[in-house]
Amino acid sequence: MKYEALAKSIIENVGGTKNINDVTHCVTRLRFKLKDDSKANTNFLKKMDGIVTVIKSGGQYQVVIGNHVPDVYDEIVKIGNFQTSNQELDNDTNIFNKFIDLISGIFAPTLGTLAATGMIKGFNALFVALGLLTIESGTYQLLNAIGDSLFYFFPIFLALTASKKMKVNQFTAMAIGASLVYPTLSGLTAGEPLYTLFVGTIIESPVFIEFLGVPVILMSYASSVIPIILSILFASKVEKGLKKLIPDVVKTFLIPFFTLLVVVPLTFIIIGPVAIWAGNLVGAGTLVIYNLSPVLAGLIIGGYWQVFVIFGLHWGLVPIALNNLALYGFDPVLAMSFAASFAQTGAVIAVFMKTKEKKLKSLSIPSIISGLFGVTEPAIYGITLPLKKPFIMSCVAGGIGGAAIGLIGGKFYMVGGLGIFGITNFLNPVGGNNATVLGIATIVTGSLILGFILTYLVGFGKLYEDETIIAKSINEGIVGLGDEVYIVKDTIESPLKGSVVTLSDVQDEAFSSGAMGKGIAIDPVEGKLVSPVSGEITMIFPTSHAVGITSDEGTEILIHIGMDTVKMNEEGFIPHVKQGDRVIKGQLLIEFDIFKIQDAGYSVITPIVITNSKDYLDVITTDKELIDPKDQLMTIVI
Incomplete structure (x- = not known):
């Protein structure tokens, strides 16, 4: 339930459930296949708290969440009642996008367990290299069986x-x-x-x-x-x-x-x-x-690896690497990309040390931690790429690190852990020269330091001009609350002229408790009730003291004129609409005699509640004390 609101907002802003063909996730991203990308509110999603960024690549609409993406994915599947399996790409998706989507869909679900078994195999090899185990021991054999199980x-x-x-x-x-x-x-x-x-x-x-x-x-x-x-x-x-x-x-x-x-x-x-x-x-x-030039190959792969990650192109190298491991027992391709995540992390550390922006500092800390463990998407999308220069410097440092790995002949002997755990990938499980492992540790440390120095020296601009997100106008469909931004689903105008009363102050527990829905009340000074929205009259009481309206946006509104006024048996109320009528904003719905109601001993305070408010993220009420018809009374946000 922790990510329910975020999941609902993501679904709504990618065009709703009907616009989603399929959704999956990898380490940090939700991967949507949308029927129509143009229906997605990309700019809004990028600004949402809880989302790092949004990218379109490989025929997918990718929402980068961060390390808690599995929890958000579970909520999205539950809310949208989606299948957890992938579907085919649309026929109009180009061949390259189909290939990347196919490869990512096939390999991504295995990577967590593949990394885990690889780590076990790597540490097993480390134990042998340190003399803690022998290859004849039962402990080694059992650990090796676990490590080999998935890949074999x-x-x-x-x-x-x-x-x-x-x-x-x-x-x-x-x-x-x-x-x-x-x-x-x-x-x-x-x-x-x-x-x-x-x-x-x-x-x-x-x-x-x-x-x-x-x-x-x-x-x-x-x-x-x-x-x-x-x-x-x-x-x-x-x-x-x-x-x-x-x-x-x-x-x-x-x-x-x-x-x-x-x-x-x-x-x-x-x-x-x-x-x-x-x-x-x-x-x-x-x-x-x-073999033609390990240094040049390392420079290219290490330098462009983060770019490959952005566009999902790294998936094209995964089957090549796994194929090399199966054929030769080693792979140099992924090995040369190993320094890139450390270079990226070094750049983020420099940003953390140099920036004066509090929000940027707070974003940097989890990105640094993720980067040390080989997950760089939060760093790329949340910090270095928007700042531009840190991303370029990290690529330079990653390229130099990749060239150095090529120079010493670094090779993966397994696909194991990422980041600092990935150093064991360079251990040969069947023995041989493992001296390069110390060199690899030195190179990735150097890449981290180089990424830090280059970024710190070159510098960068501001990511946030203000510490809070500035609210945009209601007409743009976005509203700001403090440092949060939401999309506006509907706006409700005031149906009355009078004083604003909080719903909790209404002398009727059904309304004041919120049981009827979120909303607000008005103490009217004029006996004319006008429509707060354009929509349909879905209900009008026979006594004409209450009316229900469903707006064109689907908001269900109940307006109850006064308290206990049902007992007046329609006296003092003149209806101008009937159930089923189409109405527009500002149209006169009911006239009522304020003095007659008060003389009968009843309050004229009128609650206006959103009866389906549970369908929305929030109902934001006005902070005005006095209000006129057509003034904005409530904002429905998702």
Whole structure:
């Protein structure tokens, strides 16, 4: 419930539930797929407390929240009754955006656990390097099993996440993934092959088994990435075709039956080998570029990494890195980006030390903490990018750090923790030279210091001209309350001339307690009640002492003239409208005789309440003491 108001406001300002095709989240961002981006109130969202910024990238409308994004996401799913699985992109989304969305949707759900298992494996390697464990010990073996578990059986996990993106039965997809790592098949490669295909080429392949007379090229799919994604993509087409052919009464078991019989053999015969060969080419290509100039490669990747993160392009490098880990046991690509988060953190520390803006200082502290643990989005979107110069300086420092990592030959041997926990990623779990780890620690420390020095020396301007957000006019659809900004849903004009009375001072507990809704009251000096909004008369009491109006914006308003005036049996009241009438602001609704009401012993204090006020974030009432018709009485905000 802590983030309920924030979640409601986000939904409303991305165009409402009807404008949302899908919503997911990663480490710091809500990722919306909207039917129409133009319906989103981007400028307002960027200014909301609790939101770092908003970006559009990879076919997604991304709302950057920070480290508590899972809690906000849960509230959004609950309020909007959304599915927690992804949907397909709209047909008009370009191919590049589809690719980035596909990759992020498949890999993002695994990253937390992948990092956790990688950290366990990294610390296990550290314990061996320090002589605290031996590789023969049971403790090492069990920890290694935990560390290897997800990555070794990666095809099964990716099958699950890919099935959500491609609308395939999840258990059918997992069965396809499990078949790729079925242990018995890997044991069939012992001994002499039946024959060899593609002899003398770079894809020469021994054949040990056949399927219905067709040669099957057995390969190791443990930790592989590309084969299972292509298999699930193919399975999505097969399932879609089968749904059109198979009767509903037997779909439950016949669709997975035929899907598995078609997809699994074709994966082993064609998809898997082709995907492995393609992966080998990609892996070899990245190593060629790396070996040509590790320093230049590190300078580019380290320098542009934060830019990649902004546009979501870093997702395109994730499968390459995982493919390299599966093929070679190491990856230099992500390794060269490692210093970037420390450079970014150093820049934020400089901002914290130099700025005199209290709000900027308060934003910097959580950004520094997040940055030290490798999560830099709050720093980028909330501080360095808006200030411009600190972001540029962090990129310079990150590039120099990346070049230094390339120079000493730093490589990831696992995908583990981020930030300071990521140093263990450089430990080789099977032994070898781990001396580079000390060099990596020195480089990232230097990148942090360099980011700090450059930012401090170059300087930066003000992020907030004022310590509070200046309220914009009601006509612009935004209202400010202290340092908070809200979007205006509706404005209610005064229906009477008189003195303003707080609702709690009304001598009727049904109104004063707020049970009827939030609102305000007026002690009238003139017996004319006019419409405070344009809308429809949804109710008028037979005695004409009370009227209900629903505005064009959906606000439900109850106006009750006087206290206990129902007992006057319509005497002293002249209605000018009836139920169902369309009215406009300022239109005369009811005339009433103030003196006759008072002579009868009743108060004329008139409550005006918003009966559906629970649907809104707040009802802001006027601070005027005297009010005239058409003066603004209440503001409905969301």
